[in-house]
Amino acid sequence: MSNSAEAGGTPARSLRERFPLLTLIFERFLLSLLLLFAVSVLIFAGVEALPGDFASTYLGQSATPETIANIRAELGLDRPVVTRYFDWLGGVVQGDFGTSWASRNSVSEQVGKRLGNSLFLASFAAIIAVPLAIGLGMLSVHFRDRMPDKIINVISLAAISLPEFFIGYLLILYFAVNFGIATFPATVYEGMGFLERIQTIALPTATLVLVVLAHMMRMTRAAILSVMSSAYMETAELKGLSSWRAIVKHAAPNALAPIINVVALNLAYLVVGVVVVEVVFVYPGMGQYMVDAVTVRDMPVVQACGLIFAAVYILLNMVADILAIVANPRLRHPR
Amino acid sequence: MNDFTKYLAGRVTAGGMNRREFMGRSVAAGLTLTAAGNLFATSAAAQTPKKGGTLKLGLEGGAATDSIDPAKATSQVMFTAVRTWGDTLVETHPETRAPIPSLAESWAPSPDAKTWTFKIRKGVQFHDGKEMTVDDVVATLKRHSDAKTESGAAGMLKSITSIENKSGDLVVTLDAGNADLPAIFTDYHLVIQPNGGADKPTAGVGTGAYKVKSFEPGVRMTFEKNPNDWRADRGYVDSVEIITMNDATARIAALSSGQVQFINRVDPKTVPLLTRAPTVQLLTTSGGGHYVFIMHCDKAPFDNNDLRMALKYAIDREEMVKRILGGYGKVGNDFPINDTYALFPEGIEQRTYDPDKAKFHYQKSGHSGSVLLRTSEVAFPGAVDASVLFQQSAKKAGIDIEIKREPGDGYWSNVWNVQPFSASYWGSRATQDQFYSGAYLSTADWNDTRFKNETFDKLLISARGELDEKKRREMYREMAMLVRDEGGTILPMFNDFVNAGSKKLKGYVNDIGNDMSNGYVATRVWLEA
Numbered sequence: 001m002s003n004s005a006e007a008g009g010t011p012a013r014s015l016r017e018r019f020p021l022l023t024l025i026f027e028r029f030l031l032s033l034l035l036l037f038a039v040s041v042l043i044f045a046g047v048e049a050l051p052g053d054f055a056s057t058y059l060g061q062s063a064t065p066e067t068i069a070n071i072r073a074e075l076g077l078d079r080p081v082v083t084r085y086f087d088w089l090g091g092v093v094q095g096d097f098g099t100s101w102a103s104r105n106s107v108s109e110q111v112g113k114r115l116g117n118s119l120f121l122a123s124f125a126a127i128i129a130v131p132l133a134i135g136l137g138m139l140s141v142h143f144r145d146r147m148p149d150k151i152i153n154v155i156s157l158a159a160i161s162l163p164e165f166f167i168g169y170l171l172i173l174y175f176a177v178n179f180g181i182a183t184f185p186a187t188v189y190e191g192m193g194f195l196e197r198i199q200t201i202a203l204p205t206a207t208l209v210l211v212v213l214a215h216m217m218r219m220t221r222a223a224i225l226s227v228m229s230s231a232y233m234e235t236a237e238l239k240g241l242s243s244w245r246a247i248v249k250h251a252a253p254n255a256l257a258p259i260i261n262v263v264a265l266n267l268a269y270l271v272v273g274v275v276v277v278e279v280v281f282v283y284p285g286m287g288q289y290m291v292d293a294v295t296v297r298d299m300p301v302v303q304a305c306g307l308i309f310a311a312v313y314i315l316l317n318m319v320a321d322i323l324a325i326v327a328n329p330r331l332r333h334p335r
Numbered sequence: 336m337n338d339f340t341k342y343l344a345g346r347v348t349a350g351g352m353n354r355r356e357f358m359g360r361s362v363a364a365g366l367t368l369t370a371a372g373n374l375f376a377t378s379a380a381a382q383t384p385k386k387g388g389t390l391k392l393g394l395e396g397g398a399a400t401d402s403i404d405p406a407k408a409t410s411q412v413m414f415t416a417v418r419t420w421g422d423t424l425v426e427t428h429p430e431t432r433a434p435i436p437s438l439a440e441s442w443a444p445s446p447d448a449k450t451w452t453f454k455i456r457k458g459v460q461f462h463d464g465k466e467m468t469v470d471d472v473v474a475t476l477k478r479h480s481d482a483k484t485e486s487g488a489a490g491m492l493k494s495i496t497s498i499e500n501k502s503g504d505l506v507v508t509l510d511a512g513n514a515d516l517p518a519i520f521t522d523y524h525l526v527i528q529p530n531g532g533a534d535k536p537t538a539g540v541g542t543g544a545y546k547v548k549s550f551e552p553g554v555r556m557t558f559e560k561n562p563n564d565w566r567a568d569r570g571y572v573d574s575v576e577i578i579t580m581n582d583a584t585a586r587i588a589a590l591s592s593g594q595v596q597f598i599n600r601v602d603p604k605t606v607p608l609l610t611r612a613p614t615v616q617l618l619t620t621s622g623g624g625h626y627v628f629i630m631h632c633d634k635a636p637f638d639n640n641d642l643r644m645a646l647k648y649a650i651d652r653e654e655m656v657k658r659i660l661g662g663y664g665k666v667g668n669d670f671p672i673n674d675t676y677a678l679f680p681e682g683i684e685q686r687t688y689d690p691d692k693a694k695f696h697y698q699k700s701g702h703s704g705s706v707l708l709r710t711s712e713v714a715f716p717g718a719v720d721a722s723v724l725f726q727q728s729a730k731k732a733g734i735d736i737e738i739k740r741e742p743g744d745g746y747w748s749n750v751w752n753v754q755p756f757s758a759s760y761w762g763s764r765a766t767q768d769q770f771y772s773g774a775y776l777s778t779a780d781w782n783d784t785r786f787k788n789e790t791f792d793k794l795l796i797s798a799r800g801e802l803d804e805k806k807r808r809e810m811y812r813e814m815a816m817l818v819r820d821e822g823g824t825i826l827p828m829f830n831d832f833v834n835a836g837s838k839k840l841k842g843y844v845n846d847i848g849n850d851m852s853n854g855y856v857a858t859r860v861w862l863e864a
Contacts, residue, residue: 051744066484067489070484071485102407185580189549280580282579284554295398296398301399
């Protein structure tokens with residue numbers, strides 16, 4: 001790395017020195033593209049390796065050899081694997097994800113709707129969960145080893161220990177069936193008003209908040225506790241700052257990096273890992289969409305979903321890394 | 336009128352029982368036939384359909400991959416949807432399953448049953464306002480049967496050689512006689528569409544009681560009343576909404592909280608809990624679907640009929656119906672037909688669990704060691720438990736069954752129809768002929784027991800072209816006996832269709848044709864305030 005930089009002369013060096021963050025983002029971006037390409041190869045190979053192709057799994061018991069042959073011919077399934085992959089890749093590079101083999105609808109259009117739904121649910125859960133988790137984390141540091149700390153810990157640990165579908169069922173049983181105050185099923189659809197949408201997703205949002213809360217809260221608590229013993233915190237205490245003010249103003253900013261990482265990880269989970277919650281609440285998100293597609297080997301849809309999931313993970317991790325650097329002056333100005 | 340009869344009459348009023356069921360049970364309770372008949376009439380008359388409201392159905396069996404094209408309809412959700420917006424040429428009678436007119440007013444076969452003439456109803460409008468013509472009918476049938484078809488109905492239309500509009504009538508010619516052609520035309524894929532639906536397969540335009548309003552595959556489908564419906568005896572609610580709910584608990588929660596008025600696929604294990612809710616009624620109908628253990632008659636050790644017999648005697652059918660189906664089903668008799676089919680051969684002796692006979696046949700077969708049964712949760716609900724029950728009952732007969740649990744994904748491509756002994760299921764077909772032709776004829780695509788019997792094949796072909804019902808019934812009896820005593824099918828049980836609805840839901844018809852009132856649930860029921 002340093003060799004090539006020296007060989008290329010000073011401009012490259014100075015560019016990196018002058019815009020360390022921009023260079024980093026650019027490098028990460030290139031790496032992400034490479035990763036996405038690798039992911040698409042893996043998914044394609046994976047679905048290819050699954051038993052049964054689209055034509056036979058889709059028709060099931062109503063299939064005849066002729067109809068299977070007709071579908072294969074129409075979709076070009078009779079061509080070699082490599083040709084099919086590069087055909088697909090060619091389309092994607094031009095922004096065309098193709099049409100679903102099963103429903104014959106445009107994949108981009110369908111994914112757009114489903115992704116919108118997933119992001120809607122995830123962002124609502126995040127808007128509630130992230131501040132709540134960090135706030136509770138700071139609270140439990142403030143009251144550490146006393147009653148409030150213990151209560152917060154026990155409740156959040158209990159919530160994370162229960163499987164998410166079980167939390168979902170409990171909420172449905174009490175709030176939808178017994179008290180009848182919440183909407184169920186949480187199916188959102190086009191033409192639904194914003195307020196109605198929020199009302200509809202109340203229960204799945206609550207479930208997701210309970211599921212991701214503990215992880216972020218405990219990381220916040222641990223990270224802040226570890227800086228609490230440093231010298232400058234002692235100074236803060238000695239100069240007479242209230243404990244709460246010391247935590248919020250001095251401890252929390254220095255504990256940001258690990259918290260950001262955990263938050264990013266949980267956000268990614270909220271977008272791509274909630275298929276069980278989607279099924280329980282009959283919510284039309286990306287997870288269910290991809291599972292349906294894998295079941296019948298609907299390759300264009302599986303590929304599109306896989307790429308989007310990968311992209312979300314890569315993006316959120318990148319953002320987390322960058323934010324961690326921004327939050328830490330030592331990393332921001334590397335020697 | 337004793338209490339029991341009163342209860343039965345109550346169930347008729349609630350729409351939970353059809354005439355045949357009511358008569359059978361009342362007579363069994365000591366009422367005379369006439370009295371029972373009158374009582375049924377009064378209870379049924381108490382039901383005057385109420386119009387209006389939105390009917391919401393929470394159904395299992397939909398996916399993001401669903402297509403509105405009837406040729407591609409395979410899931411439960413799309414089956415119900417197609418029945419809601421489209422009509423076929425012929426329907427089946429809910430109680431007898433005999434073909435009755437729908438878009439075809441009448442039909443007549445040539446004496447050899449090779450050429451059929453259908454009179455097509457006039458003055459029927461499609462949802463787009465165009466009037467249905469015979470050419471539309473011809474185009475529809477052609478789209479499902481031509482060489483390039485991808486239709487799920489293609490298999491049953493294979494024998495058609497020509498479809499024509501002859502002076503205003505539909506004339507269909509077959510390569511061999513088939514007395515069941517009208518029954519084939521009841522298949523849900525074959526809904527009549529403008530120009531056969533070839534212009535835009537996913538348009539969802541038909542002649543049904545409801546028009547498609549919106550469709551999000553795997554999520555939700557909405558319908559509104561077709562104001563120009565050609566039939567007055569259906570389509571009572573104003574609008575219909577089908578919500579895909581693949582989670583059993585979600586369906587039950589949605590029904591008990593009153594968010595939907597009908598759900599399908601109720602797990603028999605949860606029935607007692609569900610019926611505890613005062614607002615819920617159970618809607619069960621017997622059907623021709625069944626759960627099987629299939630042996631390949633041409634692969635060792637199952638090429639030995641004594642071993643097959645031993646295994647057939649070694650299964651405890653009553654126990655299976657009780658444990659696996661929660662009592663919502665009937666015992667099977669090792670042939671795939673029951674009394675939900677027209678021309679069912681009655682009076683064939685019921686095979687029961689008999690460890691002694693099983694032992695006798697097992698020793699005669701000379702087989703030693705264990706037999707390997709492959710099973711999976713996807714084979715049918717409770718398949719793994721059923722396999723273990725089978726293993727236990729066979730053990731008492733000295734037969735050692737080894738169970739191998741296979742992964743669900745890929746079961747239908749890697750295990751079923753590939754491995755010599757596995758668990759599976761079959762749905763019902765419109766006729767005995769269709770079932771046997773699809774799965775028991777030597778050359779059938781899905782002959783999953785590798786049953787190859789010349790006598791059987793000949794009987795099947797001649798029964799198909801036989802217009803005399805009595806002779807035909809006799810042939811079906813012979814065929815049933817052949818499959819029962821020589822085939823590779825162990826058929827312990829026929830499963831009932833177990834659905835549930837709100838008590839406000841009235842007029843539900845127990846249609847033996849298929850699940851969910853043969854898919855017509857949305858067009859047949861109404862909602863009481």
